[in-house]
Amino acid sequence: MAKQPNADSFIDMFTRFGRDLKMPNVDVDAILDHHRKNLEALEKSAKASAAGASSLFKRQREMLEESLHEISEMAQNYKVPGNAQDMVAKQSEFARKSFETAVKNASEVADLVKKSGSESVEILRGRIKDALQEIREGYEKGK
Numbered sequence: 001m002a003k004q005p006n007a008d009s010f011i012d013m014f015t016r017f018g019r020d021l022k023m024p025n026v027d028v029d030a031i032l033d034h035h036r037k038n039l040e041a042l043e044k045s046a047k048a049s050a051a052g053a054s055s056l057f058k059r060q061r062e063m064l065e066e067s068l069h070e071i072s073e074m075a076q077n078y079k080v081p082g083n084a085q086d087m088v089a090k091q092s093e094f095a096r097k098s099f100e101t102a103v104k105n106a107s108e109v110a111d112l113v114k115k116s117g118s119e120s121v122e123i124l125r126g127r128i129k130d131a132l133q134e135i136r137e138g139y140e141k142g143k
Contacts, residue, residue, distance in 0.1 A: 034134055041127030045120045052116020059112060063105045070101070 008016075074094060 030134075030138065034131065038127060038131065041123055045123040048119040048123060049116060052112065052119065056109065056112045056116065060109065063108075067101060067105075070097070
């Protein structure tokens with residue numbers, strides 16, 4: 001039985017086939033590097049979002065504890081006033097303080113959410129910008 005020559009590997013056959021058809025070479029390392037950078041950007045974005053959510057929950061808990069402490073203090077120091085006018089004044093003061101605290105807390109929470117979202121979006125926006133530049137460079141390199 002005659003000995004057959006060493007068979008080409010599939011990669012060699014496809015490489016030769018692509019070369020014969022004058023297909024552009026595929027830079028596998030560049031593609032893998034591109035996707036690695038995408039995954040890294042997604043990871044950074046997720047970490048920024050998680051850190052933002054964690055700080056938001058922590059701050060909301062602190063706000064709740066502060067509010068409960070203030071309410072408890074007000075209740076302990078509350079004395080039944082002698083007349084209706086004094087009682088209405090105390091209730092109005094309590095309502096005013098509660099409203100001011102709620103507005104301040106809502107504003108702070110909104111700022112935390114905005115900051116967390118902005119950081120996450122900026123990470124992804126930067127990666128998209130870099131990816132488009134990589135695509136342009138690859139296209140110009142192929143010309």
